[in-house]
Amino acid sequence: MDKKRIYLSLSQQSGFEQAYVQEALETNWITSGGPYVDEFENVLENYLKNDSSITALNSGTSAIHLALILLGVKSGDEVICQSMTFSASANPILYQDAIPVFVDSELETWNICPESLEIAIKDRIKKGKKPKAIITVHLYGSPYKIDEIHAIADRYQIPIIEDSAEALGSSYKGKSCGTFGTFGILSFNGNKIITTSSGGALISNSVDLKEKAIFYATQSKDEAVHYQHSEIGYNYRMSNICAGIGLGQIKILDKNVIARRENHSFYKEVFNKLEGVKLFKVINDDYTSNYWLSTILIEPNKEKGIDAESLRIAFENQNIETRPLWKPMHMQPIFEKYPYYGNKIAEDLFEKGLCLPSGSNLTIEDKNRIKEVIQTFFN
Ligand SMILES: *Cc1c(COP(=O)(O)O)cnc(C)c1O
Numbered sequence: 001m002d003k004k005r006i007y008l009s010l011s012q013q014s015g016f017e018q019a020y021v022q023e024a025l026e027t028n029w030i031t032s033g034g035p036y037v038d039e040f041e042n043v044l045e046n047y048l049k050n051d052s053s054i055t056a057l058n059s060g061t062s063a064i065h066l067a068l069i070l071l072g073v074k075s076g077d078e079v080i081c082q083s084m085t086f087s088a089s090a091n092p093i094l095y096q097d098a099i100p101v102f103v104d105s106e107l108e109t110w111n112i113c114p115e116s117l118e119i120a121i122k123d124r125i126k127k128g129k130k131p132k133a134i135i136t137v138h139l140y141g142s143p144y145k146i147d148e149i150h151a152i153a154d155r156y157q158i159p160i161i162e163d164s165a166e167a168l169g170s171s172y173k174g175k176s177c178g179t180f181g182t183f184g185i186l187s188f189n190g191n192k193i194i195t196t197s198s199g200g201a202l203i204s205n206s207v208d209l210k211e212k213a214i215f216y217a218t219q220s221k222d223e224a225v226h227y228q229h230s231e232i233g234y235n236y237r238m239s240n241i242c243a244g245i246g247l248g249q250i251k252i253l254d255k256n257v258i259a260r261r262e263n264h265s266f267y268k269e270v271f272n273k274l275e276g277v278k279l280f281k282v283i284n285d286d287y288t289s290n291y292w293l294s295t296i297l298i299e300p301n302k303e304k305g306i307d308a309e310s311l312r313i314a315f316e317n318q319n320i321e322t323r324p325l326w327k328p329m330h331m332q333p334i335f336e337k338y339p340y341y342g343n344k345i346a347e348d349l350f351e352k353g354l355c356l357p358s359g360s361n362l363t364i365e366d367k368n369r370i371k372e373v374i375q376t377f378f379n
Contacts, residue, residue, distance in 0.1 A: 006320040011195040012361040017248030024244045034240030043250050050179040052203050053210040056238035060165040060187030060200035065092035066213050067161045067183035073098050073132045081135040082112040083328040084346040089135055089163045090329050102330040104342020108283045111144030112136050118152050120341035134160050138167035138177045141292035146172045146180055168193050169257040169290035178203045193256050193292055194249040196242040256360040257290045263358050264291040270371050274378055293358040308354045314377045325353035
């Protein structure tokens, strides 16, 4: 096969990245932190608005970890987490030796279910521990039920950490994802909507929290000329080189969002008349998704040999990468012993779902190849 591989989600360059990196090398700013880190934070703050304070870090995972630390999550504490997500949402709970409590999704946004969330909170309180935090996720770039979820969290006074790793460029009622919770996090990993090669950011709404985050992210150095430490420190700050790449990348964020949303429109057209296949889309205009990944659900049909896995193989045979949805955390070997509240919605989504090629750089040629696989498979 000499057809080039079509990947699930590749980054694309603006052409400005190299100049920033070059400049950082020439001025010898090859450091953790530095002028580009400050500038990148400013640009992101302006983009997200709502008085957000950004701390640029070396990954989205470290941003979640720092959010937990800043909320005082300690050994034995319980933290609620959306089950349907990438493992990086939940791993930092274990870094703190805390206990994850997983909650199911609902069918309209595929994200954390308000009813299951409230049942979980009530039951954990009844069992003796009020959860210290809730980690919510905007899966594949689409906002969760923000009004409902935050009303519940407010009622029980539990802070929310909003995992917005996949949702830069998405919004709810015109407000940017990542700015609703006590903390939000972004990821600039290579597969995300913009990348710094590896990187992330912690979003808060106070300069004090930002300063505290920088303190922990740079080894918790007390104020003293000699290095003195009275708290555990971490090496989590973004490097100046990565921030330079980020400054080049942010110039095409809007363009990437448009491209991903156009991919989604393309799939809408392709699947329009196909029975048994449902393209995920937001339920109403309050929700704006960057459609980081376009995803479908396939109703299995044994007679015709149709299910998500056989479609995945049909794509693979044409050198096109697709992937199942995130396997829910409560089904993962590392997490299955922890409490879970739900009705098997996430399990069902995992069973029937498929993520489709969604890169910002999909060409018309790529789309034609994708369309052909789909049409051949379903005919
Ligand atoms: C990518 C991702 C993360 C982690 O981000 P990294 O920068 O790779 O550490 C966290 N949560 C979700 C939902 C993600 O997709």
